[in-house]
Amino acid sequence: MEPEKKKKMMMDSSLLQTDSPTMVSGNNSYNYAHNSSAQRKMMDTVRPRTEELIAEKLDLERLFMGAGGNTFRVADLGCSIGPNTFHNVQHIVQQVRHKYHMMTTSTAASPSSTPEFQVFFNDQVNNDFNALFRSLPPERDYFAAGVPGSFHTRVFPKSSLHLAYSASSAHWLSRVPPEVVDRGSPAWNRGMIHYGFAPKPVEDAYRAQFRKDMGGFLRARSEELVSGGMLVLVFPGLPDGMLHSETQAGSVIYCVNLSILDLVRQGVLDEDQLDNFNFPMYFPQPREMRELVEENQCFSSIELEVVDPEESTWLQGGVGLREWLVVIRSTMAEPFARHFGGEEIVDKIFDGASQKIEERAQVIMSTKCKELPLLYVALQRK
Template sequence: MSKLCNEFHVFFNDLVSNGFNTLLTSLPKDRQYFASGVPGTFHDRLFTESSLHFAYTNYTHHLLSKSPEEIQDKDSPAWNKGRIHYTNAPKEVMEAFATQFAEDATNFLGARAKELAPGGMLVITMQEVTSYLNCTTVSLFYYALEVTKLVEENWYLSIQRMELTDPPPWLKRKRHISVPNFITHVRATLEGIFSSHFGDEITDEMFQGLVKQISSKIEELVSKHREKTQLLVVLKRKVLGMCTA
């Protein structure tokens, strides 16, 4: 009897501006899988139809594809006065961000539904961001409701699991967090967004100031991460025929 050999191909995705060489050279040489880097935004199609068996996005799905145009229009009720967050903003600003999020989430789920093979799984983990960090994000409660509605509209996907879970064990166990190290992780995610809007110099000053700001709130930050502040969503591609647009 011949031995069945299972082969795995792992695709790493990030924006075109990401340094894929650093990622690919850090992969273990004795890995038991093939690896590729795929540049592009996950709000659009990245792979051929029915080619993925498992897709996973971790702490990234709250990022918007762009700032809503109306918040930059001084003649619009949703003008956000030059700010890039909606903390304490008028309801029109909140609605503009919510509309943009719904559009992005629709595009994301539609793209993954086409790329997943029948029976394939899509797993999303998303973290709540506390208000004092002033990050552009959507609350987990709103996100859960929005995903539920969008999945119901996209009849190729079904919800297998959706629940609040604890943050990563290493973070939950920590009693003390190095603020500079924490900001380094935040910067790795957000620096490109800020630099494209404001330039490198002011972005560097902003992250240095953020270290001082977070240092005074570190205990609150740690306590928040010990609660159920992570949303887990597991979706499955239904075993149905699919029409190509």
């Protein structure tokens, strides 16, 4: 590869160390809005849980008294560009409204007026907020606002939110752990793009980064939520004791890795390009999340568990091996293109990965865990 081109790519790839990627919008065929049905299935799986939670645990009288006025404030953290966020937010608003009506019809004392809803759509600054705003449902019954900035830090005023919600986003790291791209470190992830099939120090570095990020996430939310407010997270995780390499999703990422390795061997890609590319995601186990919640001390845990696969429409909907590849490509399309030098090469990587999946289908299908399980975390601010 020409030295200038290589130098530029290395500079671009250094962005990956500090920025988590954002979803592709516009007319690209890997546009997130058209390739996020798997994430939607995840949400549909846990919707009844969230509805039950709002019905049973959300004390509206206390919340309205505490925050003053009758505006109920909801935040969707890591909303992307839709349509999933609108779907999720609408359900939450509906459920809270329903709860309010139940409350006022069952008690003599009715609060002065029906609540109004304000929904904050949060994502990274480079999310396509214009695309998001353009597709806001015209019939919505809430006031909408965009909030740019990393959810690993404070993005709202103190005690201003009643319910914060995040779907398919909390497993994203704020950056690739620096050790995994450091040649002098025992955690250098040579020839690999994730920790699933990598040596243990690599996984340890990812775990440490997740602890730092999720610690910051919980600290920020503990300041932003009112007392009695709720934090609901759903994202891919692992049952206690399971390895990421034991899931089908982990194996599919490994096939992408093998395809990139082939292209390096053929001289199409540079070894450095492979060594400098890592997925900024970590799939925690419930016990790791429990530890972080306990360390934070500001939340009572209502639910914190892996969703039983029997209950999962996500599983029943059958996310196949090819669908996994689409999920990976649509969530990582932008950093892939930026790092490896354009769509053409990314097509090659994913064509190769598709072939690898075919060759290894039997092995992959026999992995311990057929999917990537979901972690459901519901916390209440003390």
